[in-house]
Amino acid sequence: xxxxxxxxxxxxxxxxxxxxxxxxxxxxxxxxxxxxxxxxxxxxxxxxxxxxxxxxxxxxxxxxxxxxxxxxxxxxxxxxxxxxxxxxxxxxxxxxxxxxxxxxxxxxxxxxxxxxxxxxxxxxxxxxxxxxxxxxxxxxxxxxxxxxxxxxxxxxxxxxxxxxxxxxxxxxxxxxxxxxxxxxxxxxxxxxxxxxxxxxxxxxxxxxxxxxxxxxxxxxxxxxxxxxxxxx
Amino acid sequence: xxxxxxxxxxxxxxxxxxxxxxxxxxxxxxxxxxxxxxxxxxxxxx
Numbered sequence: 001x002x003x004x005x006x007x008x009x010x011x012x013x014x015x016x017x018x019x020x021x022x023x024x025x026x027x028x029x030x031x032x033x034x035x036x037x038x039x040x041x042x043x044x045x046x047x048x049x050x051x052x053x054x055x056x057x058x059x060x061x062x063x064x065x066x067x068x069x070x071x072x073x074x075x076x077x078x079x080x081x082x083x084x085x086x087x088x089x090x091x092x093x094x095x096x097x098x099x100x101x102x103x104x105x106x107x108x109x110x111x112x113x114x115x116x117x118x119x120x121x122x123x124x125x126x127x128x129x130x131x132x133x134x135x136x137x138x139x140x141x142x143x144x145x146x147x148x149x150x151x152x153x154x155x156x157x158x159x160x161x162x163x164x165x166x167x168x169x170x171x172x173x174x175x176x177x178x179x180x181x182x183x184x185x186x187x188x189x190x191x192x193x194x195x196x197x198x199x200x201x202x203x204x205x206x207x208x209x210x211x212x213x214x215x216x217x218x219x220x221x222x223x224x225x226x227x228x229x230x231x232x
Numbered sequence: 233x234x235x236x237x238x239x240x241x242x243x244x245x246x247x248x249x250x251x252x253x254x255x256x257x258x259x260x261x262x263x264x265x266x267x268x269x270x271x272x273x274x275x276x277x278x
Contacts, residue, residue, distance in 0.1 A: 006273050013271025043270050050272040065275040075269040096235075103239040110247045132277065140250040140257075148246065182257045199271040 002059065009199045014047040016206035023213040029162070032218065035085035036166065039078045040206060046071045069128070073135040080108065080138050083145055086167060090152055107145075111137050143174035161220040162212060169208035176201045 020040040024030040030037055050068060057063040084104040088097050115133040119126055149167055158164065180198065184191045268274050 002273055010271045010273070017270075047270045047272060050270060054273070059273055059275060068272065068275050069277075072269055079269065099235055099239050102236065103243050106240060107243040107246060110243060111250075114247065114251060137251065137254065140254045141246065144246050144250040144253065178253070178257060185258055186260050195274060198268045198274060202268040202271045 002054075005196075006199070009203055010047070010051075013199065013203040013206065014044055016203060016210055017043040017047070019210040020206050020213065023210050027213055027218060029213060029218045032089070033085070033166070033213075035078075035082040036209070039075070039082040040209075042075055042078050043206070046075055066128070069132050069135070073131045076135040076138045076142075077108075080104075080142060083142055083149070083170065086163070086170075087145075087149060087152075089163060090149065090156065090158060107141065108138075111141055139174065139177060142170075143178055146171045146174050159221040159223075161222045162216045162218055164222060165212035165216055166209060169205060169212065172208070173201060173205040176204075 017040045021030070021037050021044075024033060024037050049071060050064075053064050053067045081104070084100065087100050087104075091097065091100055112134060115130055115137050119129040119133050146167065150171055152158075153164060153167060177198070180194050180201065184194045
């Protein structure tokens with residue numbers, strides 16, 4: 001049975017996800033960050049689907065478990081493409097979108113192959129285990145890709161404020177998940193408490209994105225540190 | 233051709249790095265990695 005805190009966190013997360021899309025439309029950046037908005041739209045739809053399945057079958061039912069893990073895997077794949085779209089925005093001026101797309105497909109295929117190799121041993125419910133393993137692995141791929149993107153942003157001296165905010169939010173999101181996961185492995189007795197953290201972290205990413213899109217104008221630039229020093 | 237090979241190399245590096253990181257994170261236990269992209273209550277993993 002779900003407690004009031006679970007309902008509040010879930011409702012807020014869905015509200016924030018919808019807010020990202022609404023803010024993007026209002027601030028006219030929907031098309032520029034199309035895949036980010038698509039991911040948020042999918043999240044809202046999946047939340048509604050999960051809610052219906054949960055109400056109909058219950059939290060401990062097999063139907064909810066299947067629906068949850070399969071829909072989460074689809075969401076992680078769409079988050080992966082959202083992250084790749086940020087790479088495309090950063091590399092826009094270098095005209096290497098073709099190579100970014102090639103690398104993204106190759107990396108996704110490599111991750112799928114690796115996940116298959118891991119679950120190949122178990123014959124029972126192999127597809128389900130594969131989906132679960134793939135979504136886990138893609139989270140870690142997302143973490144590494146976000147840090148790599150942050151390195152590229154620093155190297156290219158990217159100054160688009162909104163882009164920087166979006167990437168940093170994503171970095172905090174992935175890092176928080178990895179840290180919680182590491183703590184739950186180091187201290188398994190803390191897992192019941194840490195389990196509360198996961199939905200909260202999932203709630204914070206759309207909040208950070210909605211706030212960034214609402215507050216930071218699409219054309220705003222960050223003053224580079226070197227220019228700031230020279231202008232003093 | 234060299235650009236494509238660079239992309240292949242970088243993809244493999246990211247994959248190896250991410251899987252290495254996952255191994256490091258899970259080195260001290262085997263608790264299931266549970267993620268929630270939507271804020272929905274997480275069911276027991278398979």
